[in-house]
Amino acid sequence: MGLRLTMGALAAVAFLLLVSPGLVVIVVSFTSGYSLKFPPPGYSLRWYVSLLDAWQLQFAAANSVKVALWTTGLSVLLGVPAALAIARSASARARVLDSLFMSPLVLPALSFGLAALMFFSALGLPVSPLTLVIGHVVVCVPFVVRTTIASVAQLDLALLESSASLGASRLYTFRRVTLPLIRPGILAGAFIAFMSSFDNVPVSLFLRDARSDMLPIRMWQDLEGKLDVSIAAVSGVMIVVTLSAMILMERLAGLSRRLR
Amino acid sequence: MPAYELRLAAPLAGFFALFFLAPLAILFYVSLQNGAGLDLSHYARFLFDPFSLGVLGRTLLLGAEVTALCLLLGFPLAWVYVRSPGWLRPVLMLAVLLPLLTSVVVRTFAWIVILGRQGIVNSALLSLGFTDTPLRLLYTEGGVAVALAQVQIPLMVLPLITALSRIDTNLDDASLALGAGAWRGFWRITLPLSLPGIVAGGLLTYAAAITAFITQSLVGGGQMLFMPMYIYQQATALQNWPFAAAISIVFLAAVLAVVSVFNALGRLSRTHADA
Numbered sequence: 001m002g003l004r005l006t007m008g009a010l011a012a013v014a015f016l017l018l019v020s021p022g023l024v025v026i027v028v029s030f031t032s033g034y035s036l037k038f039p040p041p042g043y044s045l046r047w048y049v050s051l052l053d054a055w056q057l058q059f060a061a062a063n064s065v066k067v068a069l070w071t072t073g074l075s076v077l078l079g080v081p082a083a084l085a086i087a088r089s090a091s092a093r094a095r096v097l098d099s100l101f102m103s104p105l106v107l108p109a110l111s112f113g114l115a116a117l118m119f120f121s122a123l124g125l126p127v128s129p130l131t132l133v134i135g136h137v138v139v140c141v142p143f144v145v146r147t148t149i150a151s152v153a154q155l156d157l158a159l160l161e162s163s164a165s166l167g168a169s170r171l172y173t174f175r176r177v178t179l180p181l182i183r184p185g186i187l188a189g190a191f192i193a194f195m196s197s198f199d200n201v202p203v204s205l206f207l208r209d210a211r212s213d214m215l216p217i218r219m220w221q222d223l224e225g226k227l228d229v230s231i232a233a234v235s236g237v238m239i240v241v242t243l244s245a246m247i248l249m250e251r252l253a254g255l256s257r258r259l260r
Numbered sequence: 261m262p263a264y265e266l267r268l269a270a271p272l273a274g275f276f277a278l279f280f281l282a283p284l285a286i287l288f289y290v291s292l293q294n295g296a297g298l299d300l301s302h303y304a305r306f307l308f309d310p311f312s313l314g315v316l317g318r319t320l321l322l323g324a325e326v327t328a329l330c331l332l333l334g335f336p337l338a339w340v341y342v343r344s345p346g347w348l349r350p351v352l353m354l355a356v357l358l359p360l361l362t363s364v365v366v367r368t369f370a371w372i373v374i375l376g377r378q379g380i381v382n383s384a385l386l387s388l389g390f391t392d393t394p395l396r397l398l399y400t401e402g403g404v405a406v407a408l409a410q411v412q413i414p415l416m417v418l419p420l421i422t423a424l425s426r427i428d429t430n431l432d433d434a435s436l437a438l439g440a441g442a443w444r445g446f447w448r449i450t451l452p453l454s455l456p457g458i459v460a461g462g463l464l465t466y467a468a469a470i471t472a473f474i475t476q477s478l479v480g481g482g483q484m485l486f487m488p489m490y491i492y493q494q495a496t497a498l499q500n501w502p503f504a505a506a507i508s509i510v511f512l513a514a515v516l517a518v519v520s521v522f523n524a525l526g527r528l529s530r531t532h533a534d535a
Contacts, residue, residue, distance in 0.1 A: 007339050021410060111511055
């Protein structure tokens with residue numbers, strides 16, 4: 001078989017595999033029945049209407065948004081300066097720091113969650129929203145560091161040198177030249193950090209207190225127990241929100257170029 | 261540009277020392293606790309227990325299956341992406357990015373709908389008359405591998421797009437003009453030059469697949485135990501912290517070993533691609 005035909009056929013399979021699960025969820029979420037039967041017996045908005053009364057899910061979603069906002073804010077405050085420091089440094093110490101900051105991306109988050117729980121309990125600190133945010137920052141800050149480093153590496157040095165030679169102070173140059181140029185990178189990293197915190201289960205499982213119900217954990221536990229159709233409606237809402245946010249970030253920050 | 265001082269990294273370095281490295285050190289310490297003293301008994305229990313070793317082996321094997329599947333489907337997708345016309349690229353990129361950013365619980369839920377007794381696959385098989393009773397597709401290792409591959413393909417495709425778009429397309433034409441067939445050109449030029457991307461994507465997919473707690477537990481069900489769930493059960497349901505810590509350390513060590521293999525392959529492939 002020809003190379004182009006083989007590649008095209010496999011790519012088509014991959015494309016279908018990537019796209020169809022999301023479409024299936026959207027279709028099932030409009031079912032009029034009580035089961036996840038596909039195709040649905042009829043269509044209605046009943047499961048979306050049922051979300052209006054699902055206070056447990058609403059409470060969990062609000063918690064997840066709060067934690068993700070705090071996590072994103074702290075990740076940007078800690079991650080951007082660190083990225084500036086190591087982006088253009090060739091020193092061995094900078095390389096070590098780079099590997100350290102990236103390591104939460106490959107190490108099992110669940111092991112880290114357990115380790116952090118043991119750490120806080122050894123210090124005598126009970127789990128709380130604070131310990132939860134700290135744990136989330138560790139696993140989410142790598143995204144901010146990575147995209148910021150990439151945008152600093154693309155800076156045109158001539159611009160910074162001309163700003164300095166025209167008498168601008170380093171702080172002024174940073175505020176008026178560097179920051180506007182690397183802002184899309186920071187924005188893209190912050191967005192991924194937010195999504196990743198919002199979606200986190202392994203760290204939240206260990207570091208949340210009893211009152212902090214988180215949306216992905218609530219959904220996971222609902223799915224372990226019974227196959228509730230309202231989860232399909234929640235999923236439908238989440239897919240639409242993610243898609244809209246993604247298109248917005250593509251406009252604002254050129255998201256797809258920064259994820260590679 | 262005057263390089264920024266390294267001390268700008270101090271706050272994050274301090275944060276990591278306190279909340280990342282110190283917890284890992286405590287994890288190691290707890291794994292050695294045995295009654296009043298410290299020893300390696302929890303590690304011995306793991307390493308001489310066929311059940312535990314089976315869980316570790318099954319988890320590492322699952323990672324290999326998922327990575328192979330992601331490469332088989334992800335490579336052609338990246339190959340088509342770099343050769344596709346301008347209007348098609350945003351469509352393909354959207355298809356790759358949307359799953360990456362969608363919640364893992366949502367994506368896994370989709371697979372429950374697809375593979376369930378009343379799901380698409382079973383409806384299709386029943387209506388086509390291939391089977392009389394719905395097949396059990398959920399809670400099988402194949403089901404877990406396919407669901408995980410769908411969840412992780414974007415991690416393979418993105419580095420591959422970067423690697424493939426760096427290859428000079430003139431090389432393709434040159435190889436064709438010199439009389440090599442398209443396949444020969446692929447095996448001798450495109451594939452070797454894209455090795456750094458394959459290694460980078462393979463590392464991300466493998467690490468994500470073996471630690472994918474949610475997909476493993478929901479699609480795999482109760483009977484199929486993988487390392488993350490094993491750790492979680494020991495830590496919470498059984499409250500056996502020292503053993504849970506020891507399993508975590510073994511798992512971390514296994515992941516680090518895999519990472520270093522991939523890194524070594526990466527160095528090798530880059531020298532190969534540069535030569």
